[in-house]
Amino acid sequence: MAKLTFKTDSCKGCGLCVDACPKDLLEIAKDKINRKGHHPAQLKEGADASCVGCASCAIMCPDCIITVER
Amino acid sequence: MVVFERPHALLDVPLHYCPGCTHGIVHRLVAECLDELEIEGKTIGIAPVGCSVMAYDYFGCDVIEAAHGRAPAVATGVKRADPSKIVFTYQGDGDLASIGTAETVHAATRNENITVIFINNAIYGMTGGQMAPTSLVGQVTQTSPYGRDPKLCGYPVKICEMLSQLEGPEYLARVTVNNVARVREAKKAIKKAFQNQIDGKGFSLVEVLSACPTNWGKTPKDALKWIDDAMIPYYPLGVYKDRSADQENR
Numbered sequence: 001m002a003k004l005t006f007k008t009d010s011c012k013g014c015g016l017c018v019d020a021c022p023k024d025l026l027e028i029a030k031d032k033i034n035r036k037g038h039h040p041a042q043l044k045e046g047a048d049a050s051c052v053g054c055a056s057c058a059i060m061c062p063d064c065i066i067t068v069e070r
Numbered sequence: 071m072v073v074f075e076r077p078h079a080l081l082d083v084p085l086h087y088c089p090g091c092t093h094g095i096v097h098r099l100v101a102e103c104l105d106e107l108e109i110e111g112k113t114i115g116i117a118p119v120g121c122s123v124m125a126y127d128y129f130g131c132d133v134i135e136a137a138h139g140r141a142p143a144v145a146t147g148v149k150r151a152d153p154s155k156i157v158f159t160y161q162g163d164g165d166l167a168s169i170g171t172a173e174t175v176h177a178a179t180r181n182e183n184i185t186v187i188f189i190n191n192a193i194y195g196m197t198g199g200q201m202a203p204t205s206l207v208g209q210v211t212q213t214s215p216y217g218r219d220p221k222l223c224g225y226p227v228k229i230c231e232m233l234s235q236l237e238g239p240e241y242l243a244r245v246t247v248n249n250v251a252r253v254r255e256a257k258k259a260i261k262k263a264f265q266n267q268i269d270g271k272g273f274s275l276v277e278v279l280s281a282c283p284t285n286w287g288k289t290p291k292d293a294l295k296w297i298d299d300a301m302i303p304y305y306p307l308g309v310y311k312d313r314s315a316d317q318e319n320r
Contacts, residue, residue, distance in 0.1 A: 002073075014283075014290040020250055032075035035093055038089065055074040056250045062094030068074040 002053025002070035013038035014050035079104040090290025093177035097196040120162035139170025142177035158185040179238040181272035197286030234310040240272035242310040252266040
């Protein structure tokens with residue numbers, strides 16, 4: 001089981017991490033707005049147990065907001 | 071155990087780039103290379119004019135701002151003044167392939183021992199999406215609303231192919247960052263470009279096909295796909311020159 005940490009306030013909601021996740025565990029939080037006014041990326045509810053920490057999301061993130069631990 | 075975190079050489083400030091712009095990925099790759107080669111403290115970057123004009127705010131190393139297109143000339147001066155420093159330029163296509171073509175070609179043919187990171191997104195980003203020398207035939211931009219017409223504007227400039235005809239340059243490669251595997255490949259190329267400089271081998275240029283969702287009028291996802299569908303057929307990926315490897319194989 002891996003742990004993802006998002007620096008939510010720097011997220012621009014581009015969704016490249018969502019497309020990069022091979023297990024489709026990420027989503028853009030349409031019900032949240034960050035300090036920049038974007039909908040930030042987040043793990044889907046209950047998905048943290050499925051994340052293996054491949055870091056594909058973090059590799060594709062243009063703003064480098066994801067930290068991956070495992 | 072942390073398997074991925076922000077590299078030390080990429081300062082912890084928000085980037086000003088548009089959502090989905092891959093400048094951020096390339097910034098990170100450069101910073102990772104500075105970290106891994108342990109050269110952050112003795113590196114001097116040269117920032118261009120264009121979207122990445124504020125690159126000096128993002129890298130932990132010292133950065134000099136150059137006049138439009140003149141980054142390779144400034145880099146030449148810095149490197150010759152203090153050869154113990156690692157000098158890289160970070161330029162877009164409106165900078166390197168347009169107003170700075172002369173500086174680029176001559177820095178390459180002199181085989182200056184510098185590293186050039188060239189972002190090719192086939193458009194002028196900062197000024198609002200005008201046609202660039204690298205815009206593709208038929209590409210709709212602000213200044214080519216019916217698509218680029220080669221009879222009127224000529225054909226897109228292929229920098230890697232053009233420079234590969236010169237005797238001078240050490241290493242020329244074209245990569246892209248539109249999926250995870252290619253980001254890893256891009257990092258290898260950028261790291262080699264820095265390693266070549268450390269080894270004193272000479273001019274190394276890495277061209278990165280990059281996405282500009284805002285000015286292409288596409289979603290970030292579609293922009294990455296457009297690199298595959300439109301850019302790579304005209305700008306094939308690969309290593310165009312690797313003189314040291316060529317000599318070893320002879």
